[in-house]
Amino acid sequence: MSSADITSERDLPPESEASAKGDVAPERDGPRDTGLDDASLHRWLARTWRTPPGIIGALSSVDHKVIARRYLITAFLFLCLGGLNAVVMRIQLSGPRRGLIGPDLYNQLFTMHGVTMMFLFAVPIVQATGIYLVPLMVGTRNIAFPRLNAFSYWVYVSGGLFAWVSFALSMAPDVGWFAYVPLSGPEYAPGKRADVWAQMITYTEVSSLAVAVATIVTVFKHRAPGMSLDKIPLYVWALLVTSFVVVFAMPAVMVTSTFLILDRLVGTHIFNPAEGGDALLFQHLFWFFGHPEVYIIFLPATGMVSAIIPAFARRPMFGHLGLVLSLIAVGFLSFGLWVHHMFATGLPKLGASFFTASSMMIAIPNGVQIFCWLATLWDSRPVIRTPLLFVFGFFFIFVIGGLTGVMLASVPLDLQVHDTYFVVAHFHYVLIGGSVFPLLGAAYFWFPKITGRMMSERLGRWHFWLAMVGFNAAFFPMHIVGLWGMPRRVYTYPAELGWGNINFFISAGAVLFFLSFVLFAFNLVHSALRGAPAGDNLWDAGTLEWATSSPPPSYNFARIPIVTNVEPLWAEREALPVATGLRVDVRELVVSTVAEAHPDIREKSATPSIWPLLAAIAVGGTFLYSIFTPWAIVWGAAPIAITLIGWFWPKGDPEDEE
Amino acid sequence: MSLEAFFSTSICYGAGAPEAGWTLAFPITLPLAMLALIYALGASRLWRRSGRGRPERLRQALLFAAGWGVLTGALVSPIHALGERVFSAHMIEHELLMAVAAPLLVAACPGAALMWALPATLRRGTGKLTHGNVLQALWALAARPLSATVLHGIAIWTWHVPALFEAALQQGVLHYAQHASFLGTALLFWWALLPRSGRRQTYGSSVMHLFFTSLHTGLLGVLLLLSPKLWYPANASGAALWGLSPIEDQQLAGLVMWVPAGLIYGGAALLLAGLWISNSGTREATHALRPG
């Protein structure tokens, strides 16, 4: 087919007439990949796409794989820290009236546990897997807006450090991860602890939002030629829907935390009922974010399940379109459910049935997903390897969590279990079962792609069974103790209530579960250093990330693949069709149309730059300073403006010029 | 007969039967009857003209009948009279107009049938009229998905300003205008968003506009639900008819606007997303982006 076909104006918006004259700015041409042999192609691309050497070079990297690796490691470290928090809390709770830690520390511990797990582990790690995998799966060479992506990592890591340094200084927030006012307001939370919460939330959400926008644009505009909407892998769909949910949900938490910091810092009265504000407004705003947040964490995990199952069941996913639509439906519905965190606040009684019905309704699209996965598995003899084991564990645990979720959706029933250990059990079943187990499965599944080495299968099985037993021992009894009347967030409980033995059992399970992660960490490190070499496509899976080498080169694909099927590698067994004609001396990649993925533009991707880091430092310093004085925003404006101008000002690279 | 008297409440709400009667006043029944008549006439002419595409025609006719039925149900049945004094009934009526009748009527693509009902000369006349430059430009602007969504949103929010809403309750003309603008902008909104033959489909943006509409109408519903004060005291005078206190009446109205109506927008968005996805592949196939 000729290039004339590709550039025909057929599906372009009307503006495109003018762009025929678009090349008035003369394009300096350079060498193309057409006709280059593989070795020289590799030499060219490796030089063009490399991350510069040295420390400054490393800090300037804009390679999505480099950034994603940093993200993954950082998020895993935060998981370990959050897990340690949990273990300490469980030791305190292992018996009645234990004096190991007092309420002051305990309240910081559970707040930090929640904040770390939600904002520093769960959301970043699903986004990080997306940063790594989405560009590979859609067949492009880098994420859209690579510098923004680098910036978001620096923002994230400094936000996390900020929270944990505060904790080390005993300045960590102690008001719960959702920091309800008035408890976190100016009157009842003196000191800087609640300010740390508010600013750290606002700040780290900047990074999530930036990644979400980059992901959406990557999926919309950087898909390989031919990957029309119906050929996008389910994992990419999941990340796309998640990113949309982030875009519409995260601003809510930023608004909430900004209102809070204004109340605390400059004396506004937004949440103060004595001066015309309202305490419940905080909860409405917070949960408008907080409920979608659950799906932000869960949807990417379903995408991982949808990637692992076809590879092991050896058939394309049953009900592909149905799964995509359920992802979209879940994303849509998640915005209508926030009130079910607020049943106990005394909402209008008339609404109860509406709230119950709409909360339960989300079980339908989730049910569709589960049934389609099962139907896919029925078809064939699945090969049981560690990734699939974790998927089975996901079914086992997540279905329980989903069903207790149905219980919580019932307004009258919720009034008994709300804010008890039953809820603690429920959301750990949903979040660990629904998100962490698929993530662990995904780790075993994609680790060989990322490192080029296999993970130990034997340790993996040990890890799985230890995690299963530890998890269920720790969290299943929480349902019961919750029904027995144990509220959450208590640092101790009296002996006469008879919760001692069961709590001891829970604590033992929690330690076991923690140990399973120690084993996992060992397996990760050991396999990264000593693992058996993995091939390019060891699972014989069908999506594009397996078409390149393990680990992928800096430019991802020597030539951009052309997609003819939802599982392109299965459809093109002999030879993958590829596109040629891109320049190799600059970072050129293909921009395609949104729906049909017709190649449309050859665009240049940004080169490495130190400015995103400097901008993150400027923004971070401003936020940190703003805890102490609102004038920080004024003083911080200049460095932020300078770093942003430095970031965007062209430096004469060919990438900037065209 | 003065304009005001013509649209006066008593006519608007039927003679007598203040509790829950049928609304049989001319200003409402006449246009509805005319609409049905014209459609029937045009459709039958059109059917006689060409025999092709029967199942498609039948589907359209059924959709139109359903839409017309809902419209009539909302405007003529007791729900309309009740809406005068029970706010939640009023809300149900509005939602039937905006979120049920309007999409059904638009999906029926009644344009051709309605046109064919006109005598041949007039048909050409309207053809000329719609080709007028200014009108056409205005129409093109209004029928863009974004402007249609914004216009519909403005209509919804503006009429819920307490002063305007209460004025509409008291003055027949305004009430008529209120319903007309709800229905009119809703028709425009759905017309701009729903797919139809003969234009480039913009499913993706339609999905986002439906999502946006569900969010902003949801916000209005939530405000009605959570507000402890009565927005339109005059509209809740008969809340007891439904066994509700006035404030509960308002809460129910808010819930109707938020949950069922939101689900209709969501369902429509999902349907369009499904079409978008499945069509992207076939479109790609017809353009034969095949390797080799």
Next chain:
Amino acid sequence: MNQRPAMDLSGLPTFGHGPRSPTWWGTLGFMALEGTGFALAAGAYLYLATLWPNWRLSAPQPNHWPGTIVTLLLIASLVPNHILNGYAKQCAIGPVRIGMVVMSLLGIAPLVVRWFEFPALNIYWDTNAYGSMLWVLLGLHTTHLITDVGDTIVLTVLMFTHHGYSGRRFGDVGDNVFYWDFVVLTWIPIYLLIYWLPRWG
């Protein structure tokens, strides 16, 4: 994995305007999330306004004139903004340079008037929740206004350097036009909420 070349992309252009360009989509994404922020702040304001029997909480009425002038200035600026967009699409460097200067000035003008809006609210942010919400809404929009004007000025300077004459820069001008539309359009509901809702309510 074996490969077989099946498509030649060398004829594709190297930049595009509007929805063809990823930057346009990025701008749209940020507009969506900022718009959500605006909507939530406005929603919070309406929530509080419908919560209390007498909104404005017995504060004096705001003086709407500075706000009205800003509104008129902003709406008027849309015309040159779209003319500029047309030139950017044609990659006409001369008119684009003039247009950018005009848009910078038309950005600074409402900003100057905006300065007088804050005292015209007739209430401080720490008086009561009504005052707080007015300042928050006005502050939120002012932040966007300042950011976009700053961005416009930097881009204007850039257009006068040798970097200006390139397809990518014209794309940036187009996105700047697009974002200015957003800044203007979000102002209208906020204007109504700040100055007119307290009168009607």
Next chain:
Amino acid sequence: WQSALDPKGPAASELAWLIWFFTGLCAAVWVLVMIALALPLMMRPRERAEPLVVDADADNRKLRVVLTAVGLTAVILVGLTLLSFFANRTLAAIGSDAALTIRVTGHQWWWEVRYEDATPSHILTTANEIHIPAGEPVRLLLTSTDVIHSFWVPSLSGKLDLIPGRMNVLDIKADKPGVYRGQCAEFCGAQHANMGTFIIAEPREKFDAWWNDQLEPAAAPMSDEAKTGENLFLKRPCVMCHKIGGTPAGGTVAPDLTHIASRQTLAAGTLTMSRGNLAAWIADPQGVKPGSHMPVVDLNGDELNAIVAYLEGLK
């Protein structure tokens, strides 16, 4: 005693039934899903050679199965919604004819309890323990003066929040006389864990007698030691926060102590009432309940004993 599964009132009984029903149904669904998951492992279908070649007939059958399953899910959800709706109606009907109204105000970290009455002199204020007549519905008006708390006595009813600036209404009823423990269920700061309450349901006569007793001013100190204690109490900072009816002590920011010795526990359920615990609590409130708003008052041993002796007499 404090368990949702051990209902002692009509609301909690209805909810316990609901909990068991939901649990049973969910367990059944879970088992079905697990069987469906185990099937492919058992059936061992033949190896598939070419992943993209899919048996269309088999997929059609599967489609029917999946659609049926989705339909069933929807039916179950509708059923559960209806059940919740009827349960809600039952709950709402419980307190419609409540004769007794009690205003419960949450404080960090104790409960202020005020018995409303048409006659102002019959209005009674006490703390942490709520006496109610057994077998009669009681209306609780819930509010807070500081942060958000949540009132929860699982054996009697579900929980409801106490929110500053708002008033929530909770109707409760205890079928039989007994003591039912509850505690704050919404995180409210340092001592959220030690914010217990007791509902003490008594036969009507006993309840009326209790109310009358409580309306009396505080008992005059009997012994010399107690007398000294009273003087100390009135001279020391105690008087700033606490009220003792019949004495000049009129503070309102802390629990009313007029009849403190008639209560079963101290410091909102933290300690049982005894001379030793009373002494321990007054001597070192920050040790017993770290972060609580009761300051350490500098007292020597004799002074402490005197105050304890005085308070112990306030039956």
